Amino acid sequence: QFDTNYASGRSGMVHLFEWKWDDIAAECENFLGPNGFAGVQVSPVNENAVKDSRPWWERYQPISYKLVTRSGNEEQFASMTRRCNAVGVRIYVDVIFNHMAANGGTYGTGGSTASPSSKSYPGVPYSSLDFNPTCAISNYNDANQVRNCELVGLRDLNQGNSYVQEKIAEFLNHLIDLGVAGFRVDAAKHMWPADLGVIYGRLKNLNTDHGFSSGSKAYIVQEVIDMGGEAISKSEYTGLGAITEFRHSDSIGKAFRGKNQLRYLSNWGTAWGFAASDRSLVFVDNHDNQRGHGAGGADVLTYKVPKQYKMASAFMLAHPFGTPRVMSSFSFSDTDQGPPTTDGHNIASPSFNSDNSCSGGWVCEHRWRQIYNMVAFRNAVGSDAIQNWWDNGSNQIAFSRGSRGFVAFNNDNYDLNSSLQTGLPAGTYCDVISGTKNGSSCTGKTVTVGSDGRASIYLGNSEDDGVLAIHVNAML
Numbered sequence: 001q002f003d004t005n006y007a008s009g010r011s012g013m014v015h016l017f018e019w020k021w022d023d024i025a026a027e028c029e030n031f032l033g034p035n036g037f038a039g040v041q042v043s044p045v046n047e048n049a050v051k052d053s054r055p056w057w058e059r060y061q062p063i064s065y066k067l068v069t070r071s072g073n074e075e076q077f078a079s080m081t082r083r084c085n086a087v088g089v090r091i092y093v094d095v096i097f098n099h100m101a102a103n104g105g106t107y108g109t110g111g112s113t114a115s116p117s118s119k120s121y122p123g124v125p126y127s128s129l130d131f132n133p134t135c136a137i138s139n140y141n142d143a144n145q146v147r148n149c150e151l152v153g154l155r156d157l158n159q160g161n162s163y164v165q166e167k168i169a170e171f172l173n174h175l176i177d178l179g180v181a182g183f184r185v186d187a188a189k190h191m192w193p194a195d196l197g198v199i200y201g202r203l204k205n206l207n208t209d210h211g212f213s214s215g216s217k218a219y220i221v222q223e224v225i226d227m228g229g230e231a232i233s234k235s236e237y238t239g240l241g242a243i244t245e246f247r248h249s250d251s252i253g254k255a256f257r258g259k260n261q262l263r264y265l266s267n268w269g270t271a272w273g274f275a276a277s278d279r280s281l282v283f284v285d286n287h288d289n290q291r292g293h294g295a296g297g298a299d300v301l302t303y304k305v306p307k308q309y310k311m312a313s314a315f316m317l318a319h320p321f322g323t324p325r326v327m328s329s330f331s332f333s334d335t336d337q338g339p340p341t342t343d344g345h346n347i348a349s350p351s352f353n354s355d356n357s358c359s360g361g362w363v364c365e366h367r368w369r370q371i372y373n374m375v376a377f378r379n380a381v382g383s384d385a386i387q388n389w390w391d392n393g394s395n396q397i398a399f400s401r402g403s404r405g406f407v408a409f410n411n412d413n414y415d416l417n418s419s420l421q422t423g424l425p426a427g428t429y430c431d432v433i434s435g436t437k438n439g440s441s442c443t444g445k446t447v448t449v450g451s452d453g454r455a456s457i458y459l460g461n462s463e464d465d466g467v468l469a470i471h472v473n474a475m476l
């Protein structure tokens with residue numbers, strides 16, 4: 001189903017890609033809880049194939065459903081969900097049950113062996129009876145092939161098989177017992193919606209020991225890469241739960257790279273071909289398309305283009321459309337490269353600078369002031385509608401969220417300098433992009449709103465950030 005199970009007053013999910021469970025637990029307590037984040041998407045928790053150079057994508061090659069990975073073991077996972085739920089931060093698990101590991105001398109992160117060539121995975125156990133006949137996906141316009149054949153050599157499970165359904169449901173219910181709030185279903189496009197419906201139907205209610213109200217069901221977000229032009233469409237999945245809206249990532253990248261004038265964002269939402277707001281998990285980039293090949297490819301914005309990245313993230317978090325997910329990356333130069341390690345195998349923990357940013361190979365976009373302050377903005381404005389849309393006919397735009405928040409963007413190559421209607425009560429506000437409210441002072445620019453709700457808004461085109469944001473919880 002598509003209710004996020006977020007604790008009240010919180011929004012903003014962050015994908016702590018490749019983080020270890022102990023480090024996520026600490027991050028919930030030290031940063032995400034205090035800053036109003038609602039949830040964490042974690043990397044796959046099930047035992048995966050060990051590949052020589054430890055590429056990031058080895059974690060998408062299951063060996064078994066044992067909870068042993070480079071991020072930690074079952075005990076550490078259980079401790080993480082306990083500690084994060086205790087501070088109002090939910091845990092969403094990236095689950096892979098379309099396939100099992102591909103060929104290649106294979107043992108798992110938990111020590112299990114497997115023989116993909118004979119479709120034997122004793123760690124589950126799965127045998128050749130549980131897989132579709134071997135064939136390769138070569139034509140994305142053949143829906144049967146996309147579901148029943150192998151994605152890049154990954155052994156394709158038959159989710160129509162009742163034993164397979166049982167093993168998958170057992171795996172997901174084990175995670176529900178451990179306190180998770182939902183799942184990101186990997187490669188959902190490669191599974192039949194009817195089979196997914198059977199599997200989701202076998203899920204238990206969420207564990208009330210972790211603060212969920214009784215009868216709550218797991219939030220399901222299905223990875224369906226649908227940029228149009230293929231046989232399979234996301235609408236086949238939106239009845240079952242939410243979907244990852246890749247068109248949002250592609251379109252927001254194009255807009256803030258200047259390929260689309262920002263004034264066209266005035267009808268941002270389903271008019272752009274996105275799924276319904278409550279079925280769309282939205283993002284600027286994800287773990288796959290930030291590496292250039294996934295969907296959207298070349299136009300996707302990443303931490304490598306920080307000014308545009310922060311503007312796009314601010315727009316996503318300021319706009320009411322969809323359920324936003326902030327990507328938190330490790331730095332990479334090679335698209336196969338895995339997370340930073342201490343010894344080539346064990347993942348390194350993030351280290352933190354005095355300004356709360358990360359080091360040690362972790363980018364921690366979620367710790368960038370312009371991003372975490374916009375999560376607080378989104379919390380402050382709640383479900384208030386967009387009002388007072390303004391644009392200059394090209395790349396300067398502004399809008400308010402009811403009477404609780406106001407944002408302005410400047411992607412033109414000249415200053416934005418206008419008196420605009422903010423919708424806010426009269427007063428002086430801290431601009432939470434250039435600074436942070438600190439008691440009754442602001443470490444960045446301030447904006448004074450008159451009794452008519454108007455304010456003089458200045459955004460120089462050479463400023464670090466092309467965005468300005470004020471809201472009722474940042475009033476001085």
Ligand SMILES: O=C(/C=C/c1ccc(O)c(O)c1)N[C@@H](Cc1ccc(O)cc1)C(=O)NCCCOc1c(-c2ccc(O)c(O)c2)oc2cc(O)cc(O)c2c1=O
Binds near residue numbers: 096153187
């Ligand atoms: O680049 C990658 C991994 C990409 C990837 C991994 C996880 C994801 O959730 C994802 O969306 C993409 N993998 C590299 C290396 C690789 C991995 C395994 C393998 O047998 C061969 C090569 C690669 O070059 N992959 C081929 C292009 C990317 O094709 C993949 C897709 C994919 C890409 C575009 C689509 O429209 C689509 O429907 C599926 O999904 C995966 C899901 C997985 O669970 C595991 C995978 O290996 C993959 C996956 O290879």
Ligand SMILES: [Ca+2]
Binds near residue numbers: 098147156157190191
């Ligand atoms: Ca399949």
